[in-house]
Amino acid sequence: MPGANLPDMTDPADSFRPEANDRPTRIRVDLDAIGHNFRALQAHAGAPVMGIVKANAYGHGLVPVALYLQAQGIGQLGVALVEEGLALRRAGVTVPVLVMGGIHAPQVSQFLACDLEVTVSSIAKLRQVEQAAESLGRKAVIHLKVDTGMERIGVHSENAGAFIDAAVSSRWCAVKGIYSHLACSDDPASPMTHEQLQRFLHACSYFDRIGAPMPVRHLANSGGVLHFPEVCLDMVRPGIALYGVMPDPASRPTVALKPALSLVSKVVYFKVVKAGRTVSYGATWTASEDTRVITVPIGYGDGYPRSLSSRGEVLVRGERHPIVGRVCMDQFMVDLGPAGTAYNEDEVVLIGRQGDDAITCEAVASTAGTIPYEILTGLNARIPREYVGGASIPRSAT
The missing domain is CATH 3.20.20.10 (Alanine racemase)
Known part of the structure; x- marks a missing residue:
């Protein structure tokens, strides 16, 4: 093939990704x-x-x-x-x-x-x-x-x-x-x-x-x-x-499209935060009552927008819960409420479907004050990607 002796154009970020990446945060592509x-x-x-x-x-x-x-x-x-x-x-x-x-x-x-x-x-x-x-x-x-x-x-x-x-x-x-x-x-x-x-x-x-x-x-x-x-x-x-993503809030769904990307992670920590205690950098969020808070291992260092601090939502056990405090470089916290339940290793959906509910890329972009293009292209190589479907694709490509 022409260009067999091409210069090495390997993305330095690829060196982060081992053959088997068991990081709990990942992108699933259908x-x-x-x-x-x-x-x-x-x-x-x-x-x-x-x-x-x-x-x-x-x-x-x-x-x-x-x-x-x-x-x-x-x-x-x-x-x-x-x-x-x-x-x-x-x-x-x-x-x-x-x-x-x-x-x-x-x-x-x-x-x-x-x-x-x-x-x-x-x-x-x-x-x-x-x-x-x-x-x-x-x-x-x-x-x-x-x-x-x-x-x-x-x-x-x-x-x-x-x-x-x-x-x-x-x-x-x-x-x-x-x-x-x-x-x-x-x-x-x-x-x-x-x-x-x-x-x-x-x-x-x-x-x-x-x-x-x-x-x-x-x-x-x-x-x-x-x-x-x-x-x-x-x-x-x-x-x-x-x-499978609409380009703009004004766009009309004239074609039945299917979102291909889900962004998921897992609960890595659970604690009770007492009333009056603050969460994350800058102490911008204060618990109004004793509440249950989980930590999710993804942050703006992965391309998840910091502008979702105390604004974004995630799905845990099929229910929506708010992000509280500032999104950190590698983690953020979620308030389950005083009676909420979750365990370490429970799946957390940031973009995608869980149970009867779904968080769309378009909704995340709107909450973050940006466009879906920026959300998708901002998700960087630190997040491993896994592929489902596509039986005809060589598995070595994934």
């Missing part, structure tokens, strides 16, 4: 839920799906999720960084992978050596890719990035003609796709998505005007797939929805 979401989103969009697996597959695990989606027959994956693409190739992912972030000239040869598809966002970037491709003697597969309103990367749509001309006439680049990114599609009431679609289609029409083949047009992110069928075009790029 691969079959991801498979369900993939098929449901593809059917709803009526177009092929590019599975977005950047940022450690939104906290679900880059390599296991990518290998599973490959086994499910997905035709395209998307990442943000070349390092993520290299990790996929090293793990045996062979489907096309688009790197969507802005390119850095010294890295271009790594894209080409590993058959990674390149986002080209300007004529200057095109020239950088051409130079690297010529030096290696192999064509680069590129997607043209057009800016229709994000003002992030990409040629402004009204100026795309010269950019498209240069790309189409390139000897060393094959234009596979053209795309833009929607800024407000999470909100179905926003008029901006329609404006961006019109700008994008106008830029794409230049291919017809010069008699060039139309590349794959992709515009729809999760919100686009959920709310705006007209933006689905030739391919769609769901990210957070692929994992």
